[in-house]
Amino acid sequence: MEIIRNIFFFVIALGILVAVHEWGHYYVAKLCKVKILRFSIGFGKPLYQRVTSSGMEFVIAMIPLGGYVRMLDGRVDDVAPQDEHVAFNTQPVWQRIAIVAAGPMVNFIFAIFAMAAIGMIGQQTPKPIVGDIAPDSFAAQSRLSVGDEILAIDNHRISTWRDVAIELSTFSGEQSIPLTVKNANGVTQDVNLPIDGWKIDPDEADLFTALGFQPFRPAVTKKLGFIDENTPASRAGFQVDDEIEKLDGTTLENWGQIVSFIEQRPNQTSVATVLRDGQRVELNVTFGEKPNNPEQGYLGVIPYQDTWPEEYVLNRKLGPIDAIVEGTEQTWRLMGVTLTMLGKLLTGDVSVKNLSGPISIAQGAGISASIGIVAFLSFLALISVNLGIINLLPLPILDGGHLMYFTIEWITGKPVSEAIQEVGFKIGGVILFAVMATAIINDVLRNT
Numbered sequence: 001m002e003i004i005r006n007i008f009f010f011v012i013a014l015g016i017l018v019a020v021h022e023w024g025h026y027y028v029a030k031l032c033k034v035k036i037l038r039f040s041i042g043f044g045k046p047l048y049q050r051v052t053s054s055g056m057e058f059v060i061a062m063i064p065l066g067g068y069v070r071m072l073d074g075r076v077d078d079v080a081p082q083d084e085h086v087a088f089n090t091q092p093v094w095q096r097i098a099i100v101a102a103g104p105m106v107n108f109i110f111a112i113f114a115m116a117a118i119g120m121i122g123q124q125t126p127k128p129i130v131g132d133i134a135p136d137s138f139a140a141q142s143r144l145s146v147g148d149e150i151l152a153i154d155n156h157r158i159s160t161w162r163d164v165a166i167e168l169s170t171f172s173g174e175q176s177i178p179l180t181v182k183n184a185n186g187v188t189q190d191v192n193l194p195i196d197g198w199k200i201d202p203d204e205a206d207l208f209t210a211l212g213f214q215p216f217r218p219a220v221t222k223k224l225g226f227i228d229e230n231t232p233a234s235r236a237g238f239q240v241d242d243e244i245e246k247l248d249g250t251t252l253e254n255w256g257q258i259v260s261f262i263e264q265r266p267n268q269t270s271v272a273t274v275l276r277d278g279q280r281v282e283l284n285v286t287f288g289e290k291p292n293n294p295e296q297g298y299l300g301v302i303p304y305q306d307t308w309p310e311e312y313v314l315n316r317k318l319g320p321i322d323a324i325v326e327g328t329e330q331t332w333r334l335m336g337v338t339l340t341m342l343g344k345l346l347t348g349d350v351s352v353k354n355l356s357g358p359i360s361i362a363q364g365a366g367i368s369a370s371i372g373i374v375a376f377l378s379f380l381a382l383i384s385v386n387l388g389i390i391n392l393l394p395l396p397i398l399d400g401g402h403l404m405y406f407t408i409e410w411i412t413g414k415p416v417s418e419a420i421q422e423v424g425f426k427i428g429g430v431i432l433f434a435v436m437a438t439a440i441i442n443d444v445l446r447n448t
Contacts, residue, residue, distance in 0.1 A: 006366030009376070010358070011064050013365040015041060017107070017384050018067040021391070024106030025069040025099055032095045035072040035086040042067055065358065071099075075418070093410045100402045107388030108331060114381040115327030118374050122317030128164045129216040129312055130181075137212020142193045144213060147184035154178050156333065159314060161215050162378065166333075168207045170340045172200040173349025177211075202354050202446065218306035220255040231300025236285035238301060239276065246273035255303050262287055266297040334385040342389070357439030359447060396424035397432055 019041050026039055036054070042061030049059045061067075071088040072079060079087050088096065128150040133139045150158050153167035154177070171177045177193040195211065204210045223243040227233050244258055245251065248270045252258050269286045287297035318326060344350040361383065368379035392400040401424060409415045 002366065005370065006362040009365040009369040010362035012369075013376075013380055013383065014064050014361075016380065017110070017387055018042070018064070020110045020384065021103040021107050021387060022067045022069050024102035024104075027106075028099045028102035029069065029071055029088070032091055032099060033086055034088050034091060034095075034099065035083065036069060037072055037077075038068075038070040040067050040070070093406050097403060097406045097410070100399050100406065101392075103399055104388035104391045107384045107391070108335065111331040111334065111381040111384045111388075112324065112327040114377045114384065115330045116320070116323040117327075118377050118381075119316070119318035119323035119326050120320060121374055121377075123160070123314065123374060125160050125314050126215060126217075126308065127312055127314050128158055128161050130213050131216030132214040134209075134212040134214075138193060138195050138198065139212035143189075143191045144179065144181065144193060145183060147216075148181040148191075149183075150179055150181055151188065152180035155180075159316075165207050166337055168211065169200060170337055170344075171195065171198075172344055173197060173347070200350055200354055202351075202442070216312060218308055221304045221306065222252070222255055222258065223304045224301050225304040226302040228300040228302075232285055232288045232298065233300040236272070236283045238272075238274070238283060238285075238299075242274040242276050242281075244272060244274050245280070247271070249273075262299050263290075263296040266290075266295060268297070331381065331385060334382060335389060338386055338389045342393075352438055353442055355435065355439040355442050357436065357443040359440070359443035395428035395431060396421065397428035401425075401428055 022039060022041065026036060029036060036056045038057045038059060040059040040061055042059075042064045043066060044061050044063040046059045046061050049057060051057050072083060072086060073088045074084070075089050077087070084090050088099070091099075130139075130144060130146055130148045130150070133144065133146055150164055152158055153164065154171075156163075156167055158164055158167065168177065174195060175197060177195060179191045179193055180188065181191050182188045193211065198210065200207070201210065208214055221243075222245070224233075224238060224240055227238050227240060247258070247261050250261070252261065265287050266289045267287065269284060272283045272285050274281050274283060285299070287299060290296045290298045341350055345352065345355075364379055364383075365376075368375040391398050392403070394400045394404045396402070396405070405416045405421060405424075
């Protein structure tokens with residue numbers, strides 16, 4: 001079921017972003033009076049197609065990994081003399097640049113509006129307040145303290161833990177991370193987090209664990225708030241509001257001890273003592289195996305959590321103008337972060353193991369959609385910015401490669417020869433294929 005959910009929202013997300021990107025090319029081409037032959041979302045066999053009143057063929061195709069706008073072009077089409085003025089290749093170079101650049105630019109504009117929509121919908125999210133610091137960690141070597149609220153990283157304003165994760169990722173390979181924090185007494189101070197050349201490792205649980213601190217979370221109780229169906233817990237007769245006191249006669253003080261006890265006993269039978277309506281009840285339970293780790297035991301319950309302190313929660317809802325301003329600022333920052341990470345990939349400060357392919361993107365789409373509209377919009381904005389940046393890279397097979405050729409033509413006054421362009425397209429294709437193959441291999445290795 002999870003796989004189906006991920007695939008569904010992957011197709012939805014990619015369909016939206018591809019349509020937005022290709023619409024940018026289409027719209028500016030129409031403004032420039034260029035004849036459009038086909039607007040395709042996806043590749044391969046058409047699932048839906050129709051011809052518009054202008055004669056353009058609109059297609060939704062089977063493979064949702066991209067799309068294209070095919071324009072009349074004398075380099076590949078037989079163009080009648082009366083149609084030469086509406087062919088792409090006969091347009092002034094500045095118009096061709098505008099048409100090609102429009103796709104990535106609209107991706108950035110889409111991200112701005114997605115971020116603005118988040119601001120207008122409003123967020124209720126935990127503030128970035130430190131809840132725990134691991135001994136002998138990078139965080140423990142700094143003046144960072146439990147209860148500190150992270151206000152900025154390297155002078156970039158922080159509002160949520162998502163902001164923290166994005167900013168921290170840009171310091172892979174650096175020696176330290178400059179933080180601005182506000183302590184529990186309301187005093188603001190600068191804290192330097194030494195990281196000694198730490199690099200992002202996709203095998204690590206998360207950035208926070210790697211650096212030695214964790215977000216604040218309300219305490220988890222021993223009382224059960226949810227019993228999953230067809231699990232060891234439901235078969236043993238556990239009920240919502242049961243409070244686990246003992247397992248095999250061992251008194252367990254907190255939820256962490258309960259989890260540790262269960263994980264160490266896959267496929268073993270235990271006696272659980274629970275408090276139910278003021279009465280102690282004993283239940284015989286055979287723990288299962290975690291689906292993703294059969295060496296760990298599994299019960300199939302979710303406990304209640306204490307309520308969040310009001311001062312630890314961010315409640316924000318913006319008006320349209322403020323939302324657009326903030327959406328623009330956030331999109332600009334995402335663009336900067338993306339470029340920084342691409343640079344670190346080239347220098348080796350970020351390993352190619354961190355490249356993600358369609359499987360990881362599908363998982364991200366499914367997880368964000370299951371959280372809610374705000375998380376899904378945030379995911380779309382992030383991927384849209386990445387799509388725009390990647391398409392501007394100067395690889396001849398991408399929009400950036402075409403822009404490179406057209407810029408050379410604009411400077412020299414004559415187009416790049418078709419022979420050189422052909423060589424460039426082959427080189428660009430090989431590089432792009434190698435990057436995609438690496439990302440897909442990374443996906444497979446992460447999920448096996």
